[in-house]
Amino acid sequence: MRVDDVDPAEMDPAQLALYEHYTTGQRVAPESPFSLVDPDGRLQGPPAVWILSPTFGHALQQIGAAVRFGSQLPARAREIAILLVGHHHRSAFELYAHSRAGRAAGLTEADLAALADGREPAGLSEVETCVLRTTRAVLDRGTLDEEEFRDAVGPLGEPGLLELVTIVGYYNMVAWQLAVFDVRPPGAGS
Template sequence: MTARLGKLAPADLDDDQRAVYAAVAGGRRAQGPQLFPLVDADGGLEGPFNAFLLQPRLGFAWQALGAAVRYETALSDRAREIAILVTAVAADAAFEWAAHEPIGRHAGLTGDELDALRTGRFEALAGELERVVAATAHALVVRRDLDDEEYRRALGMLGEAGVFELLTIAGYYQALAMQLRVFRVS
């Protein structure tokens, strides 16, 4: 698949684009272990982040939402990565899987658990909360809704704020998957 969007070179960015670039490449994502590259060898933003530069006001807000989803929710790192990886599989988002598989491993997901997420065998996950997170994320991405029983289970395990967080994670990563697909980012 040929990319539809060329990489925007850091030297060619205007002030607003540079602000978005700095927020991605020098912000929260750049702190701690680098489990997937944010920039390529020429300094261009990787993955979905390059497209954020096209419309800096939206791109800045979009990257801020992504940082909040990754670092400011009450879900455990494992639960968050389970939701992201389930969304990546359901949305057929190879880049998201490739970027988040090492993060999931860092959060403690085993090879068997990652295989279970890839194949939809959520019962293989360690605990009930993680199984509910996986099943709920899957339903949100595949059916874009929860039936009453799914909602009751999610609410019982996560509370209303946790359900909101999970909805936001699934929605954010599903939207990223669409951007990656349309722009042919591999």
């Protein structure tokens, strides 16, 4: 990382309050597919830089929690969108974490390989196909034309489309942050 990680013993109260979001609750449940805290208790992934600005970090973790634990989109569909963003940006940490989350949501190794190769995995549901195609359009052009919008609202509904576009935007931002601060997955070295 381009900045020093923050030792939990040296965190100020605002940083500690943010840190607690990653060391308690759903994010550390045994069934969680990845951890944002390393074995030494230090933050890894996006929170490792969010801790630098607790005001922004708290807002970002709230969006992250909504994406992971509050979205109406099925988990497999959500992970397809996140993995497409990760591949689009070649974001090593996003791909590390969300390949695990994708497997936990039911994506197979063949599905993951297809997404990595830019192919549509076989056997996707209508919602998953819609999420894949809509995410690709948004990543490619930053918008949808009228027909694409109607095609997305059909299976997703307007609230689901809003969630999908928010997920794509959020993970674009996360990918940029990870790239700028050179945040890598565990074991990636320097």
